[in-house]
Amino acid sequence: VQLVESGGGSVEAGGSLTLSCAASTYTYRRNCMGWFRQAPGKEREEVAGIYTAGGSTWYPDSVKGRFAMSQDNAKNTVYLQMSSLKPDDTAMYYCAAARPGAYCDISRESDFVYWGQGTQVTVS
Numbered sequence: 001v002q003l004v005e006s007g008g009g010s011v012e013a014g015g016s017l018t019l020s021c022a023a024s025t026y027t028y029r030r031n032c033m034g035w036f037r038q039a040p041g042k043e044r045e046e047v048a049g050i051y052t053a054g055g056s057t058w059y060p061d062s063v064k065g066r067f068a069m070s071q072d073n074a075k076n077t078v079y080l081q082m083s084s085l086k087p088d089d090t091a092m093y094y095c096a097a098a099r100p101g102a103y104c105d106i107s108r109e110s111d112f113v114y115w116g117q118g119t120q121v122t123v124s
Contacts, residue, residue, distance in 0.1 A: 001023075001024065001026075001027050001097065001114040002023070002024060002027075003021055003022070003023050003027070003095045003096070003097060003114060003115065003116035004021065004022045004023075004116060004117075005019060005020065005021050005093070005094070005095045005116040005117065005118065005119040006019070006020045006021075006022075006119060007019040007020050007119060008093060008119030008120045008121050009120075009121070009122070010122040010123075010124065011085055011121075011122070011123055011124075012123070012124060013085060013086055013087055013123055013124065014084060014085065015083075015085050015123070016081070016082060016083040016084075016085065017082050017085065017121060018079055018080065018081045018082065019035065019079065019080040019082070019093055019095075019119060019121075020077055020078075020079050021033070021035075021077060021078050021079070021080075021095030021116060022075065022076060022077045023076050023077070023078070023095075023097060024076065025076055026100055027076075027097050027100055027114065028052055028073075028076040028077075028078075028097075029052065029053070029076075029100070030052060030053040030100075031051070031052055031053075031097055031098055031100050031104065032049060032050070032051055032052075032097070032098040032104035032105065032106045032111060032112070033049070033050055033052060033071075033078050033095065033096065033097050033098070033106075034046050034048060034049040034050070034069075034095075034096045034097075034106060034109075034112055035047050035048045035049075035067075035069060035078075035080045035093060035094070035095060035096070036093070036094045036096055036109070036112070037089075037091035037092065037093045037094070037121075038091055038092050038094070039090060039091040039092075042091075044094075044109070045060065045062075046060065046107065046109050046112075047059065047060065047062070047063050047067055047080070047093075048063070048067055048068075048069035048080055049069070049106030049107055050069045050070075050071060050078060050106060051104075051106050052071055052073070052078070055070075055071060056106065057069050057106070058106045058107040063082075063089075066082065066083055066084045066085075067080060067081065067082050067083075068080075068081045069081075078095065080093070082121070085121075085123045086123060087123050087124065088123075089121060089123050090121060090122050090123045090124075091120075091121060092118040092119070092120055092121075093118065093119050093120075093121050094115055094116055094117075094118045094119075095115070095116040096112035096113075096114060096115050096116070097112065097113075097114040098111045098112055098113060098114075099111075099113050099114075
């Protein structure tokens with residue numbers, strides 16, 4: 001299972017950034033995928049989840065209205081579009097996937113067992 005993230009970088013407060021996560025067909029199809037972040041000294045938190053068969057999404061209140069997760073089935077890729085970014089959004093962002101074929105809940109962190117290498121987002 002391989003999850004390859006891209007798109008991180010530095011942006012000013014109020015700006016936008018889009019992260020991408022490419023997966024294998026086996027990992028992507030009919031599965032829960034999510035974006036998580038972890039800032040230094042803080043616990044990891046999920047910021048978006050999607051079920052790739054149907055496209056239902058979930059967001060915590062902290063990012064609702066600012067972050068949007070989407071998918072491109074032709075590319076086996078999910079995206080995280082982030083807008084109105086704040087300095088508190090600064091963190092390492094990770095793409096994650098549940099175990100293919102298993103029941104999963106897009107809002108339940110424990111269901112995500114495969115992780116990408118992470119991409120840094122810095123908001124100043």
